[in-house]
Amino acid sequence: MVDTSEEARLALLERLELLDSAPEQEFDAVVQLAQQLTGCKIALVSLVDAHRQWFKAKAGLDVNETPRDIAFCAHAVAADDVLVVPDARQDDRFADNPLVTGAPDIRFYAGVPIHAAEDASDDTSPRLPLGTLCVIDDQPRTIDPAGLKMLGHLATLVETLISARRTAALAVQMAEERGHNLRDLSRKHRQLRQAERIANIGSWRLTLGDNQLEWSDQTYAIHELECGAEISLKAALDFYAEKSREILVSTIEQTLVTGEPFDVEADFTTARGNYRRVRSMGELELENGKPVALIGVFQDITERHKMEEALRHAAHTDDLTRIASRGRCNQVIDDSIKTTAAAGQRCALLLIDLDHFKAVNDRLGHQAGDDVLRVIASRLQAPYLAGSFAARLGGDEFVLLITDQALLRDLRGLLRRLLLDLRYSIRADKQTFRVSATIGAAWLDAQTASRSDLLRNADAALYAAKRRERGTAVIAGQAVPIAPGQSDVAPVAIARQG
Secondary structure, three states: OOOHHHHHHHHHHHHHOOOOOOOOHHHHHHHHHHHHHHOOOEEEEEEEOOOEEEEEEEEOOOOOEEEHHHOHHHHHHHHOOOEEEOOHHHOOOOOOOHHHHOOOOOOEEEEEEEEEEOOOOOOOOOEEEEEEEEEEEOOOOOOOHHHHHHHHHHHHHHHHHHHHHHHHHHHHHHHHHOOOOHHHHHHHHHHHHHHHHHHOEEEEEEEOOOOOEEEOHHHHHHHOOOOOOOOOHHHHHOOEOHHHHHHHHHHHHHHHHHOOOEEEEEEEEOOOOOEEEEEEEEEEEEEOOEEEEEEEEEEEOHHHHHHHHHHHHHHOEOOOOOOEOHHHHHHHHHHHHHHHHHOOOOOEEEEEEEEOHHHHHHHHOHHHHHHHHHHHHHHOOOHHHOOOEEEEEEOOEEEEEEOOHHHHOOHHHHHHHHHHHOOEEEEEOOEEEEEEEEEEEEEOOOOOOOHHHHHHHHHHHHHHHHHHOOOOEEEOOOOOOEOOOOOOOOHHHHOOOO
């Protein structure tokens, strides 16, 4: 008996023209976020056809496809449900699977089905599973409800990208067919307006001879202007922030010179003063081989942009202390090295290790330990450290990057102040637990012009301080340890509140 639902699913997959398509940065960004947020080694957008699973986007995996009969994702698609496998070796369905017994040595798998409507123009049309957004690791593990919910949000983002891609393709197809038949013109215009409303995409045309603009209804709607209102090119550009406007003008000029299409995202303010993030795509319209106009589409991507920014912020923020995470740290250090070097200035990197923190965890429990970490993080964001960058590397290790030149004029005094500020006492069960910090500091100079050199020098200074006496600090290249005490940094530079 023929499985009609599987036939419909495969037919939809064929119509979407996703299989064997070129990589697209929006899909790649989703799998990279999934990989970072879950900590898994592999993240995939997998599409399952009749004989294989093919990866539209991948992070942490080199192959482009695998046979369907060994694909974990095929099980999630068949059940049209979330599939979580904590340890594939302990699961009878997968224990003998070659992807488990050999590379990539799958142990953990979590996959969320991704769907598309069979008929994009019908709100009641069935939504069929195309594949999954999945994360994979070569170590057994579990995923908590929050992590699974996050994967669900990312899968929804993939579905939105597929829908927008499908709608944009439909709009392009309709634009190419426009004018073929007068009898069909009205119908095609209605379909185009429906597609624009569904994807929040408008169309536009700029004639090159007189700079006259033509907008579709949805383009007016995105600008929050009355349909049909006259709009000049200058007035249209004034909706953009100055920097975005400069980029857009430069991009259009490049297209006019080279003939290459453009695709730009920019910040934008509507006629009613509302912020939007918009995407504008355009290309030359030719007549007899000569350019006569620029034509393109215009999309409101505000919600997608907000979601991406929120996910990016989550990936860069330590969940416990709410300061920067280890993943964000390297990027900031590299950027700061370039900035300070270009300005002919200095910066200093401080590696901070908490002393006696394990005793707090062991005797008072992890909740008390978490409270200590949050307190230390807050003190690394004290007003006198404004402009400095603080991050948690993991466990009880922190990093502080100092770029403020006023603070750097007396680094030893600043370290004495920090050593004092990072002391923290907890009293429980008639016992007092005292936590302090040991610090290793390193200067960025001509001999330490890279992040790896800077970190290595700070790490060596940290261990030198530990060997001498915990609760002190050492600056790389200086033999004299620094003990806590009242800072001799200028009071204006580090004045404490309260």
